[in-house]
Amino acid sequence: MIGLWVLLAAVLVAVLIGLAVRRRSGSVxxxxxxxxxxxxxxxxxxxxxxxxGTPLLLHFSAPWCGPCAGVRRVVDQIxxxxxxxxxxxxxxxxxxxxxxxxxxxxxxxxxxxxASLQQRFRVAGAPSVGDLRAVLAPMAPGDAxxxxxxx
Numbered sequence: 528m529i530g531l532w533v534l535l536a537a538v539l540v541a542v543l544i545g546l547a548v549r550r551r552s553g554s555v556x557x558x559x560x561x562x563x564x565x566x567x568x569x570x571x572x573x574x575x576x577x578x579x580g581t582p583l584l585l586h587f588s589a590p591w592c593g594p595c596a597g598v599r600r601v602v603d604q605i606x607x608x609x610x611x612x613x614x615x616x617x618x619x620x621x622x623x624x625x626x627x628x629x630x631x632x633x634x635x636x637x638x639x640x641x642a643s644l645q646q647r648f649r650v651a652g653a654p655s656v657g658d659l660r661a662v663l664a665p666m667a668p669g670d671a672x673x674x675x676x677x678x
Contacts, residue, residue, distance in 0.1 A: 557648055566644055569625040575615040582666040583613040583640040584659070587631045589620050598635040598653050605659050611668050641666055 570576075575583075586602045588595035599616065606614035619626040619634065629638060632651075639648040639662055648662045 565628065569622075569628055570615065573615060573617050573622045573625055575613065578613065580642045580668070581611065581613045582642050582663065583615065583638075583644065584663075585629075585638040585640065586614070586616045587619055587626055587629075587634060587636040587638075588616055589618055589634055592634040594653055595635040598637065601654060601656055601659065602637060604656060605663070608660075609663060609667070612663065639663065639666075 570583075570585075584602060584606060586598065588599065602614065602616070606612055617625055619631065629646075635651075635653065637650040637654055637659075638646055639650075639659075641647050647666075650658075
């Protein structure tokens with residue numbers, strides 16, 4: 528009988544942990560930490576030169592990451608709709624220094640930087656098109672109007 532109670536308690540703990548992880552996955556969370564001092568040089572090593580005054584959508588992925596393909600479609604859609612937005616997909620296996628400096632611990636991860644390269648938002652998991660549009664809209668230059676169709 529004690530074994531049954533232990534099993535029931537273990538299942539309950541596993542369900543609670545699963546619900547907590549699921550709730551957090553894909554949610555856009557604001558970030559208050561600044562960018563590492565070497566961010567510009569790490570981005571340049573990864574193939575991105577940051578035009579002055581351009582917000583950046585930084586997407587971390589890997590060839591072996593299944594959910595990364597879905598996030599790639601979302602991020603590419605947003606980048607296509609917002610020509611004023613810088614966009615870089617980083618393969619963590621090719622650029623481990625950048626992912627380590629930005630504390631990327633799970634894939635996929637999307638980071639949103641403002642025009643001064645200050646990180647504003649972080650998404651671990653798959654973000655929605657609507658969530659990304661919502662956080663990027665305030666960063667649009669005065670003459671740019673972000674897309675409004677939801678995806």
